[in-house]
Amino acid sequence: MSLEEYYKRLELPGTATPADVKRAYRRLRAKYHPDRNKGREATVEPVFKRIQEAFEILIGERKAPVSVTAQPARAATPTPKPPPRPAPQWTWAWGQTSEESRAETEPPPRNPRSGPPLRGANCLTELFVPLEAAIHGGDVEVSYEVQGVCGQCHGHARGRCPVCFGKGVVSYRKCETIKVEPGAWDGQRIVVEGAGHPGTNGGAAGDAIFTIVIVCSSAFRRDGLSVACDIEVDFVTAMLGGSYEVNVLGRALPISIEPNSGAGTAIRLRGQGLSDRHGTRGDLTLRIALAMPAAAAHLTEQERDTLRALFAAAQRRVT
Numbered sequence: 001m002s003l004e005e006y007y008k009r010l011e012l013p014g015t016a017t018p019a020d021v022k023r024a025y026r027r028l029r030a031k032y033h034p035d036r037n038k039g040r041e042a043t044v045e046p047v048f049k050r051i052q053e054a055f056e057i058l059i060g061e062r063k064a065p066v067s068v069t070a071q072p073a074r075a076a077t078p079t080p081k082p083p084p085r086p087a088p089q090w091t092w093a094w095g096q097t098s099e100e101s102r103a104e105t106e107p108p109p110r111n112p113r114s115g116p117p118l119r120g121a122n123c124l125t126e127l128f129v130p131l132e133a134a135i136h137g138g139d140v141e142v143s144y145e146v147q148g149v150c151g152q153c154h155g156h157a158r159g160r161c162p163v164c165f166g167k168g169v170v171s172y173r174k175c176e177t178i179k180v181e182p183g184a185w186d187g188q189r190i191v192v193e194g195a196g197h198p199g200t201n202g203g204a205a206g207d208a209i210f211t212i213v214i215v216c217s218s219a220f221r222r223d224g225l226s227v228a229c230d231i232e233v234d235f236v237t238a239m240l241g242g243s244y245e246v247n248v249l250g251r252a253l254p255i256s257i258e259p260n261s262g263a264g265t266a267i268r269l270r271g272q273g274l275s276d277r278h279g280t281r282g283d284l285t286l287r288i289a290l291a292m293p294a295a296a297a298h299l300t301e302q303e304r305d306t307l308r309a310l311f312a313a314a315q316r317r318v319t
Helices: 003-009 018-032 041-058 098-105 131-136 235-240 294-298 301-318
Strands: 123-130 138-149 169-180 189-192 208-215 220-223 226-234 242-248 251-257 266-269 284-291
Touching: 003 041, 018 041, 123 131, 123 138, 123 169, 131 138, 131 208, 169 189, 169 208, 226 235, 226 242, 235 242, 235 284, 242 284, 251 266
Parallel strands: 123 208, 226 284
Antiparallel strands: 138 169, 189 208, 220 226, 242 251, 266 284
């Protein structure tokens, strides 16, 4: 496979700049991430993995397979030599420039020697927060990658270490449970001290900085800060009206049904939607979907005749 194929995975021409690669990766990652495609994980996950592979190869984080052929050299511009240090571990957050991300995700130095303790780098990671946790708060689990000094050779391998292959550092995944407060918003940052890249020579670890990305399940429709969903209401309650309790966003929610509510009738609950950084709250809209009450299957024939007579009498009064 040629490098051109990896550019095509990111929907880019072979002449794309590194900045173009990063922008395309962020866009496609947001579109095909399994956490943002509930119910379609099996479909989008292979696409997501191919996008991830292409990005890592094009920025130099991952070595391309041996069969990959080099991209043809341009006549006017010689191919620059790669930098002596390894490519940084890139993690992305919404609304942040590549320079900011680079500063916060720079991995620990290679081949550390004895010397003063050095604090580890910060790690910037996206935190995909379900809608219910964003509104009501809750714990969200996250797995992310950090880099630390190789435990086998302690950074002095010089190419002979079978674990790090001479890099002096190894990558591994950490798991954290993040407490999300009620009213979280897109782009909000949560800092967990000491959960970033490990330090060297006994230095403290850096911080993990999580940027919130709110995700909705297919049961909800989002419009800015407002969200909407359908609720099932039996036709007797919809016809007669009264108090009703529904389970929405993991909580029992008491509502009031107006008499003669039909399918599609909207019940708007002001200020019960999502928040922004200024504390503004959107609305939660519930749309009625009519359902048959379970007791209808146990009506006697006489009771059914009585219902028919009642509706027939009401129809005569209308006409």
